[in-house]
Amino acid sequence: MINISLPDKSIRQVEVGTTAMDIAKSISEGLARNVLSAKFNDSVIDAFRPLTEDGSLQLLTWKDDEGKATMWHSSAHLMAEAVQQLYPEAKFGIGPNIENGFYYDIDFGDKTITQDDLTKIEKKMKELASQKQIFVRTEVPKVEALKTFKDKGDEYKVELIEGLQDGEISFYQCGDFTDLCRGPHIPSTSHIKAIKLLSIAGAYWRGDEKRKQLTRIYGITFPKKKELDAYLVLLEEAKKRDHRKIGKELELFTFSQRVGQGLPLWLPKGAMLRERLENYLKQVQKDAGYEPVITPHIGAKELYVTSGHYAKYGEDSFRPITTPNEGEEFLLKPMNCPHHCEIYRTKPHSYKELPIRYAEFGTVYRYEQSGELHGLTRVRGFTQDDAHIFCRPDQVKEEFKAVIKIVLQIFTALDFKNFITQISIRDPKTPEKYIGTDENWEKAENAIIEVAEESGLDYIVEEGEAAFYGPKMDFMVRDAIGRKWQLGTIQVDYNLPERFELEYIGKDNKKHRPVMIHRAPFGSMERFVAVLIEHTAGKFPLWLTPEQVRILPISEKYHEYAEKVLLLLKNYEIRAEIDYRSEKTGRKIRDAEIQRVPYMIIVGEKEETSGKVSVRRQGEGDKGSMSTDNLIKMITEEVQNAL
RNA sequence: GCUAUUGUAGCUCAGGGGUAGAGCACUUCCUUGGUAAGGAAGAGGUCAUGAGUUCAAAUCUCAUCAAUAGCUCCA
Known part of the structure; x- marks a missing residue:
């Protein structure tokens, strides 16, 4: 017998080999009908997977994100099955679930897939789904797995299997389609009641542009037709809220081919709106003890060599600006921090002066790849609502807290009610990727997590997402129609103070290194205004709107x-x-x-x-x-x- | 950056080897009105740019630029 604990804290004693579905059935038939998969000790498994040890079990349904993920992953298989029947020549790449639905990368050979084909595939999927096919898991030795797909001539799967360890390979069969897959899957295709294939796009095999481009088909499925309809309405609504469209209609901003790609031109109405946002934040920051500074748009190349950014990004940036003088080079500034460091260095600082908070709406220029540019959300010239806080290590926590307060104040004023924060920390497995002492890192990471707790924030922790110079906290808002946008960021930095040899005189009359906190509550004015447009559908709050x-x-x-x-x-x-x-x-x-x-x-x-x-x-x-x-x-x- | 698609009036878009089209916006005139489109007339475009094919190119071909979608990237 094994002990299974359930989310309501109750513990059930069941026989070895009992499945999550068995447990669901013992609770209620209705629940059993809705179970898509289960979470057992933090890993998501098939509802029909026999349980062999003690652990905690959570039944997953459509209400759970993981339940949706299972359903969409299975839908990708269902689509592949339909494709295989309609186009026997097709070879399959990968087919994961994504935030909204799923996709499958497929090599159709010479055949080009059109919208009509999607309709055909969709129809086939519906037919197959109604057959209530079950997903059968088998574990397969590597040799056998390789043979299966070599025989089938599916070189993509063969490549995937080659990268896997023997003993961790499993197949899932659904109808007459067998796929390499870790799982888990839903109990049967009967859960898939509404299907929509959304779009086709080219995607390189393994994201490598030197390799073959496969056809990626995006789709989404739902357990009820009504939900699909609601989703399609949402997509329409998103289109209506597109900030590029509204920005044009309301004459907020524009782009000109002659000025250049990714270089936004703010029209009078947009500029007025932005100015009000800036003034608002300036006031908030003034109240919070920030001091304004102003720095030029370019800086000597050496400045960025010192900061380390030239080594990392120099090749992929705007080329240096040269002068009539031999060997003199300047860069368009890609960030404001080096300039602010130099301001800090103008005079010696006492520990009593800290924290020092320099704020600037600093316009920076980054050479984004042309394919990345998108409206105001991704541009080559943008203005950060930047500030750098120079503080003692013992002040990091308090300062961090104060910044969070500003961010929350702003979100409230602008009616972003839903947001989560992500705390990015080191990946403990690759300590060589980070600079600074373990002690400092630990302190900073703990400080951020404690602050998040104390501020009552809803947060997630992501290992390995930290910048190389320190941990950070990012703010992700959900807009009025539920889409997620990353906005503000707060980053702790031990690197730049080191590189710029920043110092303060401590109580002990010795030199100490301050800690820097980078922070931008809006992120960039461009991006923030874009998000604000999409959030409000152009119906700005009264205090911001150009014409009241x-x-x-x-x-x-x-x-x-x-x-x-x-x-x-x-x-x-x-x-x-x-x-x-x-x-x-x-x-x-x-x-x-x-x-x-x-x-x-x-x-x-x-x-x-x-x-x-x-x-x-x-x-x-x-x-x-x-x-x-x-x-x-x-x-x-x-x-x-x-x- | 890669792949695909697109580029026609301020906007949204139709057309298409032989003198450039619509609706809205704009200008003028009429109208002077009560909670989501009053009427008429007019003006407005080297059909993204450059080259090529052709008697003839906005239309076909190529290149460039830009936009859109996806991939890769984001200090």
Whole structure:
């Protein structure tokens, strides 16, 4: 007998060889019907895998991320089975599940796959799924595994198997399709009720551009048709929120071929919005004891040789700028920290002065590969809301905490309610990849984790994701339609203080090395504005939006009154415009709605004689009439409450 | 950077070896109106750039540039 503990802390004594499915059935038939896989001592296994030792068991269903993953992984197999039946010549690469669905890389030989083929494959998949095929696991010796796929002529699988250890190779069979696979899989294809193949793309075998390009088919499946429909609606919604589209519509930013790839041009409305964001953060930082500094856009090449970045990135960067003088070279700055280090070095520092916090909206230039550029989220010139904190080792924790506070304050002000943090620490297996003493690393890593705990953050720890110079914490927000975006980052750095020989005089009258904390709550203004656009679908919070109020006179007769109202609003620094066009009110409203102007003020005879205004809220409709005083009060309160 | 697709008016897009099209936006005129498109007229394009094929190229071919998607990358 073995002891299996369940998430409710109960312990069941069962016979060796009992499966997760058996346990599910003993709880309820309904649960058993929904079980996709199970988590046994931290590894996800088939629901039909016999349990042979004590351990903790969690049954996974569609509600669990791992359950979804199992389902999508199995769906990839189902797709491969369909492909094999329709195109017997096809050879298979890899077919994993991904965040939303799955893909399979397939070599179709000379055949090009089109949208029509996807429909065909989809149909076949539905047919096969309804056959309620079960997934059968077999463990296979390496020799035999190699033989199977050599006989089949599938060189990709052969290559994959060659990289595996004997004894860890398993096959899964589903219908007449057998695949090399670690598993786990769902109990049967009957769980797959709704299928959509989404797109086709080329992908190099093993991500290597020198090797053959395979056809990658992306798809997603659901246990209910309704969920698929909802997902497709979501995809449409995402398309509508694309910041490149909205940025154009609202005249926020543009790109020009003549200026160059990946170099955004901020239009007046976008620049105003960005400026408000910057001013907001400047105020927050001022309150938190940051000091502004300003540094130039270029720096001598030596500066980056000293920082170590030239060795690491120099080859893949913009070429150095030369001068008429022999041997003189400058680089466009790819980051602000070396400049800030030099500012720190201008005079000796006492331990009493620390922490010193230098903040700068510093524009940096990085030569991203052309294929990587994407709207405002990936550009070659961007402005970081950067700051560097120079502190004593004993202050790291406290400073880190203070930075987190700023980040949270900003997220709240901008209505990012859902976010998680990722703490990236060293990979203990490869200590040679990191610089600095073990002691410092341990201290910093522990400090970050403690701070995360104390700040009540929802965090995950990723081993091996740390920068070579120190551990970091990244903030990932979920936007209004559930997509994840990485925004702010806080990094602890022992490297640059060393390289720049930064010092402070301690209480003991000896020289000590400060610790640097790099931090950027927005990350970059470009990326942040892009995310903000997609999060809000262009309906920015009132305090940020370029045009807060549009005054719509019913006819020319009321232009004068409109101007009177405009003047009143301007006195309170409310950003308002008048629509002077000789259009009907319905038209003016429609245009203001499309341009996402939060408040529309309609003024006509009624308003002029009563000295009031009619208010309409974007997306909500008519709000009735009120006095201008009340309007101003309403708007200023809305702005103040947001910050 | 690699592969594929695309590039026609400010925007969204149709067309296609023989004088360039629509809707919206824009300008002017009419209209002076009450909560998501009033009417008419007009103006606007070397069809991304360069070369080639052809009697003739926006259209076909090649190259370049850019955009889009995926891959690889991201201090």
